[in-house]
Amino acid sequence: MQSSGDIEKELAKGTTTVGVKCKDCAVLVADMRASMGTLVASDHAKKVHQLNDFSAITIAGLVSDAQYIIDIMQAQIRLFELDRKRRPKTSMIANLVKNMLYGQYRSYFPYYVQLIVGGWDQTGPHIYSFDMAGSLSEDDWFSSGSGSPLAFGVLEALYKENMTEEEGMKIALKALKSAIKRDTATGDGIRAVVIDSKGFRELSKEEIIKHGGDL
Amino acid sequence: MFSQPSQFGYDKATVIFSPDGRIIQVEYAREAVKMGSTAVGIKTNTCVVLAGQKRSFELIESADKVFKIDDHISSTFSGYSADGRALLQRARVEAQIERITYGEVIDPEVLSEKIGDYLQSFTQYGGVRPFGIAVLFGSVYEGDTFLFFIDPGGAIFSCLATAIGANEAAAKEVLKNGYKKALTTKAAIKLALDALKAATEEDEGGLVAEMSLIETKTGKVQILSQKDIDEILKA
Numbered sequence: 001m002q003s004s005g006d007i008e009k010e011l012a013k014g015t016t017t018v019g020v021k022c023k024d025c026a027v028l029v030a031d032m033r034a035s036m037g038t039l040v041a042s043d044h045a046k047k048v049h050q051l052n053d054f055s056a057i058t059i060a061g062l063v064s065d066a067q068y069i070i071d072i073m074q075a076q077i078r079l080f081e082l083d084r085k086r087r088p089k090t091s092m093i094a095n096l097v098k099n100m101l102y103g104q105y106r107s108y109f110p111y112y113v114q115l116i117v118g119g120w121d122q123t124g125p126h127i128y129s130f131d132m133a134g135s136l137s138e139d140d141w142f143s144s145g146s147g148s149p150l151a152f153g154v155l156e157a158l159y160k161e162n163m164t165e166e167e168g169m170k171i172a173l174k175a176l177k178s179a180i181k182r183d184t185a186t187g188d189g190i191r192a193v194v195i196d197s198k199g200f201r202e203l204s205k206e207e208i209i210k211h212g213g214d215l
Numbered sequence: 216m217f218s219q220p221s222q223f224g225y226d227k228a229t230v231i232f233s234p235d236g237r238i239i240q241v242e243y244a245r246e247a248v249k250m251g252s253t254a255v256g257i258k259t260n261t262c263v264v265l266a267g268q269k270r271s272f273e274l275i276e277s278a279d280k281v282f283k284i285d286d287h288i289s290s291t292f293s294g295y296s297a298d299g300r301a302l303l304q305r306a307r308v309e310a311q312i313e314r315i316t317y318g319e320v321i322d323p324e325v326l327s328e329k330i331g332d333y334l335q336s337f338t339q340y341g342g343v344r345p346f347g348i349a350v351l352f353g354s355v356y357e358g359d360t361f362l363f364f365i366d367p368g369g370a371i372f373s374c375l376a377t378a379i380g381a382n383e384a385a386a387k388e389v390l391k392n393g394y395k396k397a398l399t400t401k402a403a404i405k406l407a408l409d410a411l412k413a414a415t416e417e418d419e420g421g422l423v424a425e426m427s428l429i430e431t432k433t434g435k436v437q438i439l440s441q442k443d444i445d446e447i448l449k450a
Contacts, residue, residue, distance in 0.1 A: 084325060092317035099316065 014185015016147030017047055017058035018155070018175050019116040019127040021140050022168035025196035026118035026125040029172045029213075030058050031147075031180055032189035043188040052077045053199045055093050055119030060145035061132070062112035069100060069111060090119030094128035094136055102134025114144035120195045141172075147179030147186035154178045165194055166211065169203075173213040180215065190215070230341045240345055241338050244294075244367035247347035251293030253380040253414040254280065255407045256351040257390065258362035259398040263353035265291045266407035266426040268415045269441070281427040281438060285310040287354055288323055289427035289436045293380025294348030294367070302346055306330055323354035327363040327371050335369030349379040353427060355434045378410055386414035400430060404439075404447055 017030035034042035045063070049070050050056050057073070059066035076096055080088050088096075094117050104111050110132045117128045129142040141159050143151035154175035160167070169192065179186045190213045192203040203211075225231055226239035233239055254267040267280030281291045284306045292299040309329050313321035330350065337345045345367045354361040364372045364379065376394045378386035389410040398406065404426065412422055426439040439447070 083328075084322065088317065089319070092319055095316065095318040 014147070014183065015047060015060040015145030016143065016151055016176055016179035016183060016186040017060055017116055017145055018143045018151050018172045019058060019118045019129070019139070019141060020155070020159070020163075020168045020172045021118075021125050021127045022165055023162040024125065025165045025168070025194050026120060026127055027165065027168045027172050027192070027194055028056055028058050028116065028118045029169075029176050029190060029192040030145075031176060031186045032191060033185065033187045034063065035185040038184075040188070046191065048191050048193050048202075050193070050200050050202075051093060051117070051119075052081065052087060054087060054121060054195055055090055055117060056193050056195060056200055057097070057118075058116045058144065060114045060148075065111040066113045066115070069097065069113065069115070072100065073097060087121070089121040089123065090117065090126040090128070091121075091123075091138075093117060093119060094126075094130075094138075097128075097130055098134055098136040100134075101130055101132060105133045114148075116142050116144055118193075118195055120197060120199075125195065143175060143179075145179075145186065147176075147183030150179040150182050151175035165196065169194065169211045173208065173211055177213070177215070187215075228341060229338045229343070229345060238338055238368070241368040244345040244347050245349075248294040248349040248367060248379060249381060249383070251295070251348065251380040252280070253378060253382055253386055253411060254291040254293050254351060255376075255378045255386055255390070255410045255414075256291070256353055256362045256364070256374065257376040257394070257398070257403050257407050258353070258360045258374070259400075259403050260360070260396055261432070262400045262403055262428060262430045263289075263355060263360045263362055264400075264403045264407045264426055264428055265289055265351055265353045266404075266411050266424055267291045267293075268411055269423045269425045271423070277423065280425045283427070283436045283438060284326070284352070285320060286436065287320055287356060287429065287434050288326065288352060289354070289429060289438075290350060290352050291427070292348045292350045293383075294346070298346045299348045299350070302330065302333075302348065302350065305333065306352075320356070323352055323356050323361040323363065324373075326354075327352050327365060331365050331369040331371040333369070334365060334367060338368050351377070351379060353429060355429045355431050358431055358434075360429075360431060376406075378414065380414075382414035386410040389413045400428065401447060401450070404428070404444060408444065408448075 014035040020027045030047035034045035158171040225233035229240040269277040271277040352363045376390040393406045
């Protein structure tokens with residue numbers, strides 16, 4: 001009999017996601033492989049999700065948990081916007097995610113996820129990262145998933161403050177490609193989004209390749 | 216002889232409408248507010264002032280009249296003081312819930328809506344009575360001034376200046392004549408005091424007022440005693 005922890009480990013997806021804060025935008029990228037152990041369960045998994053017009057979240061870990069968190073967050077944000085006729089700041093969205101993760105962690109069955117939230121508000125672009133115990137930190141850049149140790153090295157070496165969107169996207173894709181090369185659970189394709197003062201925008205395949213995201 | 220609604224029993228519970236569409240228990244609650252000591256609120260371009268009379272009775276020390284809800288929100292009420300304290304405690308908790316939920320201070324309009332929703336629930340369910348109070352919330356939020364009035368039925372009004380409680384009409388008359396959006400802090404305090412004086416019966420030693428002041432330049436609640444008020448008006 002497997003314990004629920006073992007099942008979670010088996011179902012949890014290897015992944016690499018990357019978030020980078022630039023001067024005027026937040027960049028989020030992720031691969032598209034969903035793995036179950038050594039099996040490639042999907043080659044078109046969606047790991048970067050839009051939360052509202054000015055924020056998005058990347059997911060790694062147990063997909064069902066992540067999808068549930070996204071559903072709840074989207075509903076909460078929509079209600080916030082209807083009730084208050086304004087958008088929540090990215091930090092407020094991060095707080096909601098944090099509370100959700102912590103509440104679950106303290107009831108003994110944590111959501112098996114590692115998340116990055118990126119967004120833009122009146123205070124500029126922001127990147128927030130979470131662990132599954134509900135800790136929250138604001139970062140200039142972050143990476144999550146099985147391939148993140150590989151991406152960390154690249155980001156550490158190449159990150160500069162006040163990068164343009166192009167520079168930021170370039171190093172995010174470089175870090176992701178490095179993980180795709182060396183982590184068996186990461187691969188198959190790239191999804192990339194940018195959030196700036198004009199809002200959420202997903203890059204086309206051509207744009208990704210233009211920024212160095214060819215595989 | 217059947218003109219009194221009570222004779223039909225339509226005032227027995229808040230879950231019953233009278234045939235002419237009124238919830239008579241809520242109207243009775245408004246009467247309770249009119250018995251409470253007067254409170255005044257004024258919002259200008261640069262500050263929000265709430266003021267009330269600190270009444271003293273023989274051998275009883277006067278109770279607080281204005282309350283800090285959070286760093287940037289203050290409140291006062293007229294009506295049953297026990298109802299008021301219970302409601303303001305709830306407002307304080309709501310303000311802290313917002314901080315935990317979003318990591319930000321609460322928007323005073325959102326707080327007013329939450330309190331309004333709560334008051335409304337006492338007009339629609341059986342076995343309860345409405346709160347016998349009307350509430351004012353004053354706030355500076357994101358650089359703007361806010362003043363909200365909430366009645367016992369839960370209706371919310373954003374006001375420039377208003378008065379609640381005993382003799383509120385007399386206080387409102389003073390406010391109407393003296394109010395300008397561009398009043399200075401000192402002038403707003405003076406106007407609030409004048410409005411209060413018009414409505415209240417002074418104790419032996421004269422009117423003892425208590426005020427809260429929130430200025431846009433600091434955004435923080437200050438509670439002012441009569442001594443503080445005198446000093447500001449003298450300056």
